[in-house]
Amino acid sequence: MKIFVTRQIPGDHLKKLGEGGHEVTISEFDRPLTPEELLERAKGVDGLLSLLSDKIDGEVVDAIGPQLKVVSNYAVGFDNINIDELSDRGIVVTNTPSDEVNEAVAEHTWALILGLIRRIVEADEATRRGAYKGWEPDIFLGTSLKGKTLGIVGLGRIGKMVARRAKGYGMSVIYTKRTKDPESEKELGIEFNSLEELLKKSDVVTLHTPLTEETRHLISNAWPYGQKADTLAQMKKGSFLVNTSRGPVVREHDLVEALKSGHIKGAALDVFESEPNIDPELFGMPNVITTPHIASATTEARDEMGKLAVSGLLDVFSDKIPSNIVKKDVWQKRRK
Ligand code: DGY
Numbered sequence: 001m002k003i004f005v006t007r008q009i010p011g012d013h014l015k016k017l018g019e020g021g022h023e024v025t026i027s028e029f030d031r032p033l034t035p036e037e038l039l040e041r042a043k044g045v046d047g048l049l050s051l052l053s054d055k056i057d058g059e060v061v062d063a064i065g066p067q068l069k070v071v072s073n074y075a076v077g078f079d080n081i082n083i084d085e086l087s088d089r090g091i092v093v094t095n096t097p098s099d100e101v102n103e104a105v106a107e108h109t110w111a112l113i114l115g116l117i118r119r120i121v122e123a124d125e126a127t128r129r130g131a132y133k134g135w136e137p138d139i140f141l142g143t144s145l146k147g148k149t150l151g152i153v154g155l156g157r158i159g160k161m162v163a164r165r166a167k168g169y170g171m172s173v174i175y176t177k178r179t180k181d182p183e184s185e186k187e188l189g190i191e192f193n194s195l196e197e198l199l200k201k202s203d204v205v206t207l208h209t210p211l212t213e214e215t216r217h218l219i220s221n222a223w224p225y226g227q228k229a230d231t232l233a234q235m236k237k238g239s240f241l242v243n244t245s246r247g248p249v250v251r252e253h254d255l256v257e258a259l260k261s262g263h264i265k266g267a268a269l270d271v272f273e274s275e276p277n278i279d280p281e282l283f284g285m286p287n288v289i290t291t292p293h294i295a296s297a298t299t300e301a302r303d304e305m306g307k308l309a310v311s312g313l314l315d316v317f318s319d320k321i322p323s324n325i326v327k328k329d330v331w332q333k334r335r336k
Contacts, residue, residue, distance in 0.1 A: 217250070
């Protein structure tokens, strides 16, 4: 089978594809491909290993050709892929969910929460600049977490791992989700709230939803679908926002305004509305931490992602349903 990999990935997992007798081509560029470059290279392949920066929809897969059987996305999130259009065509999509990735994202979320409330980046910058002239009682005063409330929006595997760690800091944890999760409530000692209640009560809000039409601009100044909710205004005055989910869950411009007004005290963002572009005003704000979409960037997580991305392709080629298939019911009508 012919496989195209849109960018080299860490580790030597891709070797396994070649050992299976498949013809593998890896993009020669160390950057995301333009849509034209991707098409040029992927035409005629049976399998595609894509990254979250590749936009894959019906038009793209039609141009690749009717022999395309599987798209293996090297990410947990798959909002870069039009799942419905690919499913309609019988193309299997796989992703890379694993404990290692979830742990990495949960750990990065905590790195951001702690960095934000203890002003680590700001303090580091001042120290390097030579501004430290001796101990002072009132420099870089932060906020304690003990007794504060953490609001988790989206209680999937990552959200639960974040909740578990919050207990170590003595925080109360509340969560919101489409459907209540009584089992996790019992196990983790957390409480369900509506989004509105959660935003009102939380000192720190952390986002762990996938990006869907329902969650796009969930945190904004005005709900874009005609409802009245103004979720940034609903947030407690002086609270913090952390986003390691997907950038468009937050309307970046509205967040900038809420930070400027002081309603939101600080934000830590690993993802941005229009990556890799970032609202430049965020860079001028000392109460904002930005990281370049690295929440899952640990050696351990990347290793698992590589394994899963490769096994997704190999499983489909050997007619075995992959454990990491995104939409199971496509299997019955898969292309052969
Ligand atoms: C994911 O897996 O969805 C991350 O955002 C990138 O690794």
